[in-house]
Amino acid sequence: MEACGLICEKFAKLLSPSDVSSDEMSIPPEFCFKYDDRMALAFNLILRTGYRLPVRFNPDKGTLDGLLPLYRDLGLNGGELLVLEYYGRFDMNLYVIGTNSSEIDYPHMVHDLQTCKPLKVTLANGGWRFTIYVDLGAEFDDEIDLPQEFMDVSATGFPLWARMILSNGKVFIGTYDRDRQLVEIVFPGTPTSNGERGYGFEIPVHHSHMLKFCHGVDISREYKDLCNVWGRRNYINVYSGESAWRLQVRKRSDWKRTTIHDGWLEFRESLGLQVGATLVFHCAKESCYHFSVTVIKQEPDDI
Missing domain, CATH: 2.40.330.10 (DNA-binding pseudobarrel domain)
Structure with missing residues (x-):
């Protein structure tokens, strides 16, 4: 199990x-x-x-x-x-x-x-x-x-x-x-596939993402095909090791960009995120709703 x-x-x-x-x-x-x-x-x-x-x-x-x-x-x-x-x-x-x-x-x-x-x-x-x-x-x-x-x-x-x-x-x-x-x-079993990777997306962590009251984290329009699968409002499950989170993804009012909304604050605290890091979400081949996440930290020379 x-x-x-x-x-x-x-x-x-x-x-x-x-x-x-x-x-x-x-x-x-x-x-x-x-x-x-x-x-x-x-x-x-x-x-x-x-x-x-x-x-x-x-x-x-x-x-x-x-x-x-x-x-x-x-x-x-x-x-x-x-x-x-x-x-x-x-x-x-x-x-x-x-x-x-x-x-x-x-x-x-x-x-x-x-x-x-x-x-x-x-x-x-x-x-x-x-x-x-x-x-x-x-x-x-x-x-x-x-x-x-x-x-x-x-x-x-x-x-x-x-x-x-x-x-x-x-x-x-x-x-x-x-x-x-x-x-x-x-x-x-496990909720994510270990086989060939399907969809995925990346999010660079900015100062605005670490504010006490963060009103959403935008996902680049580079990944609009994936975002369109989610529609106006949906939820994705994200996994790292033995931890998991459920994040709400929804369109902003202008419909031009999808944002991660509910669940972000607990997600960032659990991962200990810092400004400059990059989140890489890997999606299971047969599901656009389950992702493993990797945190790529910024090297000191890059700060």
Whole structure:
């Protein structure tokens, strides 16, 4: 079993009937201890539809306040699982798993304070999520049954081979049995190919990239063909040794350049980047979303 490191920080909250009548939600103490000095006191929880819920972080109580509008708008009654993703920046992504263990069909709406139109949520744009609950101490089989509601959405496009990356960075590769609708874990694997290199790009590290509030790191238009594959907004996974990061890549408002946005601050700190270094991203041959990264440091004579 390979280790590829942490992709992004996540935590989950299983809602009870009493939770959905409360305006505050507790955050796991371990998460608060690790990130309370980085988290903004006010930020947004963002759904896949573009729905942005303003919430407030209370570091003294370890809670998020302002959740009632979300429960009301999504019609949550308890039993749902909220999954929150944090990339070390301001906002958090929020996914909702229904009582059927599959990601819910989100209402086509945005928050009352927003004037934009909601985004269409599809399998092709961001995938689809499901959960499997395992009792602590119970024997775990090497086969898992997929929720029927999840298969109703994804069965026709589900790959025969699938990579599964745990939150602690452990990687498994499994096979999908279409007839029985289950995934079997069969051997250890790695999320990047060791074969012939495909796409790649380089980024020289400038002073602006090291500012406390860096508003994006531009990728040269020399790599526009690769950037066009990502579209307007997407995510890439970047690996170095046993560490890994998930970075948001998105077009600037003028559509002329793609920038690395969410995840950059933690990425640069983890690598110990300095001005003058060059980041070289090597892409797996069959994927434009998984990259290994090499840091080429500036020689003293060049400074």
